[in-house]
Amino acid sequence: MPVTWVHRFRHKHDKKHYTHIWRKQRQERGSVIFMSSWKYEEDGCTVVETCAWSPPGDHPVGCGLKLYVKNGELVKAIGNPDHPITNGRLCPRCLALKEYIYHPQRVIYPMKRNKEDRGKDAWTRISWAEAYDIIEDNVNRIKAQYGPEAIFSVIGTGRDMWHTVPFVTFGALGSPNFTYIHSGWSCYGPRCAISAYTLGAGYPELDYAAMFQEKRFDDPEYELSKVAIIWGKEPLKSNADGLFGHAIVDMMKRGTKIISVDPRLTFWGKNAEYWLQLRPGTDAALALGMLNVIVNEDLYDHEFCDNWVYGWEELKERVQDYPVEKVSEITWVPAEQIIGAARLFATSKPATMTWGLATDQKCNGVQQAHALLALMACTGNIDRPGGIIVGAPSFAAPMWWGWDSLPPELQAKRLGSDTGLGGTRYPAVTTAISTVQPDMPLDAMETGQPYPLKMSWIMSSNPIACPTAAPQRWNKAFKNLDFNVVCDLFMTPSAASFGDLFLPVATFAEKDGIVATHYGSLSMFVGAINKAIQVGECKSDDEILLELGHRLNPSVFPWETMDEFLTWELDQYIPGMTFDELREKRWAVPEWHYEKYRKGLQNFDGQDGFITATRRIELYEPLFAEWGDDPLPYYEEPPYSPISTPNLMKEYPFVLTTGARSWVFFHSEQRHVDTLREIHPDPITQLNPETAKSLGLKDGDWIWVENQFGRAKQRLQVFPGIDRRVVHSQHAWWYPERPAVDGPYGPEDVFLSNINNLVPHKLIGKLGFGAPYKCMICKVYKAED
Amino acid sequence: MMSKYGLLVDYNYCTGCHSCEVACKNHLGLPVGKWGIKVVEVGPFVTKAGTPDSFEWIQMPVPTELCDMCADEVAKGFKPMCVHHCMAACLEYGTIEDLSKAMAARPGKQNLYMPL
Numbered sequence: 001m002p003v004t005w006v007h008r009f010r011h012k013h014d015k016k017h018y019t020h021i022w023r024k025q026r027q028e029r030g031s032v033i034f035m036s037s038w039k040y041e042e043d044g045c046t047v048v049e050t051c052a053w054s055p056p057g058d059h060p061v062g063c064g065l066k067l068y069v070k071n072g073e074l075v076k077a078i079g080n081p082d083h084p085i086t087n088g089r090l091c092p093r094c095l096a097l098k099e100y101i102y103h104p105q106r107v108i109y110p111m112k113r114n115k116e117d118r119g120k121d122a123w124t125r126i127s128w129a130e131a132y133d134i135i136e137d138n139v140n141r142i143k144a145q146y147g148p149e150a151i152f153s154v155i156g157t158g159r160d161m162w163h164t165v166p167f168v169t170f171g172a173l174g175s176p177n178f179t180y181i182h183s184g185w186s187c188y189g190p191r192c193a194i195s196a197y198t199l200g201a202g203y204p205e206l207d208y209a210a211m212f213q214e215k216r217f218d219d220p221e222y223e224l225s226k227v228a229i230i231w232g233k234e235p236l237k238s239n240a241d242g243l244f245g246h247a248i249v250d251m252m253k254r255g256t257k258i259i260s261v262d263p264r265l266t267f268w269g270k271n272a273e274y275w276l277q278l279r280p281g282t283d284a285a286l287a288l289g290m291l292n293v294i295v296n297e298d299l300y301d302h303e304f305c306d307n308w309v310y311g312w313e314e315l316k317e318r319v320q321d322y323p324v325e326k327v328s329e330i331t332w333v334p335a336e337q338i339i340g341a342a343r344l345f346a347t348s349k350p351a352t353m354t355w356g357l358a359t360d361q362k363c364n365g366v367q368q369a370h371a372l373l374a375l376m377a378c379t380g381n382i383d384r385p386g387g388i389i390v391g392a393p394s395f396a397a398p399m400w401w402g403w404d405s406l407p408p409e410l411q412a413k414r415l416g417s418d419t420g421l422g423g424t425r426y427p428a429v430t431t432a433i434s435t436v437q438p439d440m441p442l443d444a445m446e447t448g449q450p451y452p453l454k455m456s457w458i459m460s461s462n463p464i465a466c467p468t469a470a471p472q473r474w475n476k477a478f479k480n481l482d483f484n485v486v487c488d489l490f491m492t493p494s495a496a497s498f499g500d501l502f503l504p505v506a507t508f509a510e511k512d513g514i515v516a517t518h519y520g521s522l523s524m525f526v527g528a529i530n531k532a533i534q535v536g537e538c539k540s541d542d543e544i545l546l547e548l549g550h551r552l553n554p555s556v557f558p559w560e561t562m563d564e565f566l567t568w569e570l571d572q573y574i575p576g577m578t579f580d581e582l583r584e585k586r587w588a589v590p591e592w593h594y595e596k597y598r599k600g601l602q603n604f605d606g607q608d609g610f611i612t613a614t615r616r617i618e619l620y621e622p623l624f625a626e627w628g629d630d631p632l633p634y635y636e637e638p639p640y641s642p643i644s645t646p647n648l649m650k651e652y653p654f655v656l657t658t659g660a661r662s663w664v665f666f667h668s669e670q671r672h673v674d675t676l677r678e679i680h681p682d683p684i685t686q687l688n689p690e691t692a693k694s695l696g697l698k699d700g701d702w703i704w705v706e707n708q709f710g711r712a713k714q715r716l717q718v719f720p721g722i723d724r725r726v727v728h729s730q731h732a733w734w735y736p737e738r739p740a741v742d743g744p745y746g747p748e749d750v751f752l753s754n755i756n757n758l759v760p761h762k763l764i765g766k767l768g769f770g771a772p773y774k775c776m777i778c779k780v781y782k783a784e785d
Numbered sequence: 786m787m788s789k790y791g792l793l794v795d796y797n798y799c800t801g802c803h804s805c806e807v808a809c810k811n812h813l814g815l816p817v818g819k820w821g822i823k824v825v826e827v828g829p830f831v832t833k834a835g836t837p838d839s840f841e842w843i844q845m846p847v848p849t850e851l852c853d854m855c856a857d858e859v860a861k862g863f864k865p866m867c868v869h870h871c872m873a874a875c876l877e878y879g880t881i882e883d884l885s886k887a888m889a890a891r892p893g894k895q896n897l898y899m900p901l
Contacts, residue, residue, distance in 0.1 A: 043861070076811070078863075079870050090870045095807040236800050236872075246872045249798055265829055267800045270842050663803050675810060678817045679803050721829050721840065 038530055038583050045070045049080055049586055051527025053515035054159035055460065055489050055507045056093055056100050057666030060242040062515035062527035062587065063090060065097075069532050074098055074509060084213035084587070085244050085525060092664045096675050101507055101535060105672050105736060106489055108536025111502040118479060118498050128537065132551055134501055138483045139173060139552060142454045149413045150454040152177035152441055156461035157187050157667065158241070160508070160529070162519045163398030163569065164541045165459045166434050171402030171556040172549040173457060176414040176422075178435050181474070182467035184764040184771030185429060185438050188241060190360040192521065193432040193769070194369040195390070198618045200611025201383075201602060202391015202521035204376060206354040208247035210517065210524035211592040217254060221594070223386040224254055226348035229341075230268045231261040231372060232283060232774075233356020237661035242517030242525070243354060257348075259341050261286065263657055264686070264728055265721025274341040280657035280726060281775025282331040284364050285635035287371035289327030290342035292319040294378060299346035301380025308597065309377055310612070311620020311632070318632045330635065330643075332723065346379050350386035358774050361659065363763065364636045365770035366428070370621065371633035377617045383595050383602075391522035392596065398520055398572060399434045405556045413451070415440040416768060423450040426768030428627050439762040439771075442470075445477035454482045459541060460505065462492040465668040465750050466732040469759040469771055470709070472751055487544060490672065493734050493750035504538045511540030512562050514582070516573045523590050526573045528583035542566075629766045638775035639763055640707075642725075648777060652707050654691075656778040658755045659731040668732035683712075683733035683753040686719040687780065688726075695780060702783040705729050707776060710757030713783050727778055729755040790854055791900070792868070793884040794846055797893040798875040801826060801844035805867035805876065812855055812866045821851040822867050846876065848898050854878075 038049040046069045051062035064083025068076040077097045081088035100106075110131040111123040126134075142150050153169040155161060155178070169178040180189070192203055206228060212219035228248060235245030252258065252271065260268035260275045261283070269275035278286050294300050295316050305312045328335040345351050355372050359365055381387035403411070412419040416426035416437030423444070426437040444453045456478060461467065468474040478484060478498040486492070486499040495502055513529035539547070546565060549557030559565035566579035574582070574590050582588060596602040597610050609615030613622065625631040637644045641655065664676035671677060685705055687697070697703060699718040704711045705727060714729055722728055733753040751757060758778060764771050801824050809821035829842035846867065855865035859878075863869060868876045877884060881899055888895050 078808075078866070081869070087874070088869050089872045089874065090804060090808070091872060092803050092807040095804060095811060095870065098811075236802065246800070246802075246874075249800065249873045253798065265840060265842070270829070270840055663801070674817050675807055679806070719829070720831055721842075 038528065038586050043068065045075060048530050048532035050508065050530040050532065051083075051515050051587060052094055052508050053513065053529055055505060055669075056097070057156075057159055057460075057669045058093060059158045059239050060160070060515045060517050060519060061086065061239045061244045062242070062517070062525055063094060063244075064088070064527075065090065065094060067509055067532040072533060074101060074533050077509070082586075084216065085210055085247065089246065091239075092676060092679065093666060093670065096670075096673050097507070097509065099673050099675055100670065101509060101533075103490075103672060105491065106535075107491060107502055107504045108538055109504060110537065113500055115483075115500055118500070119496065123502065128539070128547070131501055131503060132548065135485060135548065136551060138455060142482060143174070146452060146454050148174045148410060149177055149451055151175040151457065152179050152436070152453055152455075153457040153459065154461045154463060155180050155459060157182070157467070159460050160513055160515065161459060161541045163401055164545050166399050166403070167401040168457060168459065168545050168548065169402070171405050172545065172552045174406065174410075174553060176406055176410050177441070177453075179438060179441050180435050180467075181438050181441060181461070181463055183439050183469035183759065183762060183773075184360070184363070184365075185433070185435070185769050186361040186365070186771045186773055187357055188360065189429070189433055190365050190769040191355060191369050193428065194366055194373065196432040197623050198370060198373055198612065198621050199382075199390060203241065203518045204373070204382070204388045204390045205243060205518065205522055206248070206352045207386050207389045208244070208251060210244070210247070211589050213587070213589055217250070221385060223350055225251060225256050225350050225352040225386040227257045227259060227273070227345055227351040229259045229261065229345060229351070229353040231353060231355045232358025233354055234266055234661050235354060235356075236267060237663055238357075240356065241519070248354075257344070259345060263723065263726055264660065264719070269721070273344060274337055276333045276337055276341055277723060278331040278333050279723070280655050281362050281364070281638035281641065281772065282635070283358065283362070284368040284371050284633060285322060285327050285330040286333060286338065287368060287375055288319055288322035288633060288635060289324050289331070289338050290345070291315070291371065291374055291378070292322045292324060292327070293339050293342035294346045294375075295319050297343070299343065300378040304380040304382075305378055308610070308616050310614040310616035310618045312378070314632055315374060315619045318634070322635070345375070349380070350384050351379060351381050352387055353381075357659070360770060361773040362775050363639060363765040363770045363772055366624075366629070366765055366767055367633040367635065370619070373617070374619045374633060377619065382617065383597065385594050389522065389594070390596070390602075391518065392601065398569070402556060403434060405553070415444060415450070421450065428624070428767035429769060437768045439764060442474055442477055442761060445480065446473070456481055456484045458484065458494065458499075459487040462488070462494045462668040462732075464497060465493045465734045465754065469756050469763075469773070470761040471754055471756050473761060487541065490736070492668065497750075503544060504536060505544075506535070506538040506540045509533055510535055510538055511542070512566060512579070513540065513542065514566055514570055514573070514579070520573055523573050524592070525587060526570070526582065526590060527587040528579070530583055624767070627767055638772050640772065640777045641775065645777070648708070652777040652779045654727045654778050654780065655725055656705065656707070656727050656729065656758065656776040657774045658729050658759075658776075659773055660728060662730070665732070668734060671734060672736040682715040683730045684717045685714040685727060685729040685780070686717050686722050688722050688724040689718045689720055691724050692716065692718045697780070697782060703780050704783050705755065705758065705778050705780055707758045707778045709760050712753050712755045712757050714753055714755070727780060731755050789880050790878065791881045791884055792848060792865070792898040793877040793879070793888060794896040794898065795875040795877070795891065795893065796843060796845050796896060798873045799824070799844040799846060800873045802872040804870045804872050805846045808866040808870040809852070812858065813851055813853070815851065819851065820849055821853075822846050822848045845896065848900070852900060854900060
């Protein structure tokens with residue numbers, strides 16, 4: 001069964017197949033739209049209305065902006081009050097747009113550098129034509145000498161390129177190796193993949209009535225969530241994957257109660273009915289403990305569990321291994337809070353949940369995701385108004401664009417593919433996701449196995465400052481490659497260290513494009529990105545894609561203009577609509593239905609049920625067993641923890657969690673924007689006041705956070721909203737203002753405060769997902785220098 | 786002379802996002818080190834141990850003397866830029882009389898700012 005099932009799964013990546021089923025249904029029903037013009041004169045300026053999506057870095061919310069342009073220059077950017085979700089609101093990142101766009105450190109022309117000058121400020125301005133010539137020469141040389149698989153691409157998280165980079169890789173460069181080099185794919189991928197296997201649906205998300213653009217929360221189809229669990233996530237700062245975080249504040253004002261699951265106090269914890277302050281890394285145990293309460297107190301939705309869940313009896317038995325007292329001991333959350341939160345969630349209908357990045361950033365993440373899906377499902381909240389809504393069957397198809405243009409023997413060589421030709425098999429990663437297993441490129445670069453890598457194409461990723469574990473090893477490995485192309489806006493430490501060619505990328509104010517929440521896998525909002533200005537010779541990622549595609553593999557890129565390409569892209573989300581129509585309407589909503597699984601709309605064949613072998617939500621997942629893991633969710637201690645490594649705790653007495661979001665930065669971006677840096681000047685490590693006192697440290701001290709793998713220098717913030725046994729450190733810090741030894745931003749600087757120095761390479765879960773960014777161990781001491 | 790207009794902060798909901806600060810700096814053209822409005826943080830500190838609501842933690846946007854209530858934007862029909870961009874929609878602009886009424890009608894912690 002599973003083998004044929006996986007085969008069926010592949011078909012879902014076929015856009016034609018998807019379109020065939022859905023276009024007909026959607027065209028019959030049409031879309032909710034608003035008619036207006038997006039470009040007009042006001043105040044002596046041309047105003048261009050647009051929906052934002054990267055760069056500058058952000059997720060696909062598509063926040064509404066009015067860009068005021070005079071003599072070709074952006075003079076003002078304000079929020080667009082007409083926007084149905086953001087209502088004119090903007091976060092500091094977009095408010096600082098002008099400063100970001102015209103920053104003197106921005107790179108606005110293509111540049112090349114000799115390979116022997118890597119790390120030095122020895123760049124030469126060139127034309128786009130020369131840049132493409134250099135790329136073409138290198139691609140052809142490397143393909144002839146080592147095979148197309150020796151080329152790989154690197155993508156950054158969340159930005160407007162989840163269709164672009166795979167398409168560049170498969171379609172233009174002709175390689176099967178599209179990579180996202182965050183160890184264990186520890187962001188979004190596991191949640192998406194697990195949802196795909198066990199639900200067969202696009203990403204499950206908290207329902208904030210985004211699809212009802214006229215009446216929003218007052219739409220008669222919508223019902224306000226009585227309770228929202230915010231689990232391991234800070235949507236206020238991240239707006240992750242398109243969830244406009246402050247919409248949950250809008251819901252709170254209307255009466256939604258909050259349950260916060262977070263090791264640290266946040267706005268949510270402060271305002272929660274229950275703040276479950278768990279030990280970092282123990283989330284799966286907490287979820288199983290809550291399920292234990294719901295099962296044993298008979299608080300579950302019998303109709304849903306009887307008809308739409310597979311493996312409920314097995315799960316009921318499994319949760320008996322997680323009595324609340326035991327879970328309390330593991331998680332440090334008092335038993336009465338676990339019971340209270342479980343009861344409140346299970347007895348409130350509708351109840352909703354938004355699960356965060358923390359789900360993925362642990363080796364036990366797949367099981368945590370599975371347990372959280374069980375919580376959503378057994379309480380009968382899946383795809384109900386005010387519950388947890390899921391996407392129509394699409395499987396984030398843009399991630400697979402161009403894949404079919406590769407010959408099967410080349411597809412089989414993808415790193416981690418289930419053929420074995422790509423080294424260790426990670427079918428749980430490579431079946432649902434078009435990337436390689438993320439740790440494998442480093443192994444291939446360091447060992448030449450299963451084959452050597454020679455060229456990288458890095459598009460809006462800053463590998464050594466942000467996503468990689470053991471970043472110094474990655475830096476060395478990139479430096480050993482033959483040829484590295486970096487597409488970005490600023491001279492990042494990665495580009496400075498090992499880039500040979502720098503292609504300058506346009507911001508969203510300088511491009512046409514489309515923004516769809518959740519990258520199209522759950523699109524409640526589709527907005528037009530409208531070009532307002534041109535800066536230097538910058539091009540959008542999609543323009544680079546098309547131009548390079550036309551050069552290297554024209555038959556895969558039949559679109560002559562961006563308009564044609566964007567209309568083709570839009571067809572994915574709103575069949576039949578052209579890009580010009582979308583921009584005239586400014587934004588639109590794809591057809592929406594609740595409870596699709598009861599209406600024959602959750603499956604490709606028009607029958608009821610989910611897209612799984614059992615047509616039910618598989619809380620017992622046979623595929624996990626097939627792939628060598630437990631078919632049921634379970635808890636496993638983090639590899640380094642007070643329980644796993646008690647001896648090491650003598651040297652490294654604290655649990656280290658990392659990567660909480662900033663109001664003003666998107667990962668490693670924006671450190672050079674003065675207005676934003678003023679708000680957040682330093683990399684912050686938080687310690688409980690009692691812990692700080694016991695270490696003789698005070699607020700504002702520069703400190704080293706260190707473990708057996710490395711150390712990072714950060715600034716201490718004394719914070720009572722964190723457990724005495726826990727340390728939190730921020731990620732992705734570097735210093736564009738500092739001179740470096742061998743260039744403007746040399747390696748020494750980027751590793752100084754990089755907290756991923758403390759996270760080892762490839763310490764991942766069995767299925768290839770999850771690395772312990774959120775649950776390492778450390779010690780802390782004063783930095784004397 | 787007393788101004789007729791003010792700003793009402795429903796600080797139950799201020800998340801501390803700093804949008805008001807940056808929107809205001811854009812409007813007034815202020816450099817690093819100067820603010821027309823600034824979010825002030827009180828806490829977090831523990832008030833009574835043992836329960837989740839034992840923390841006090843306030844984020845409060847405070848207008849400064851540089852605040853001009855965005856007179857030119859208001860003349861064009863916009864709200865003051867801090868109000869316009871407030872992510873939590875917890876800032877309100879209006880006449881002191883209207884805002885006082887709104888304040889009295891709504892539960893929870895609020896603060897009414899009236900300029901000189």
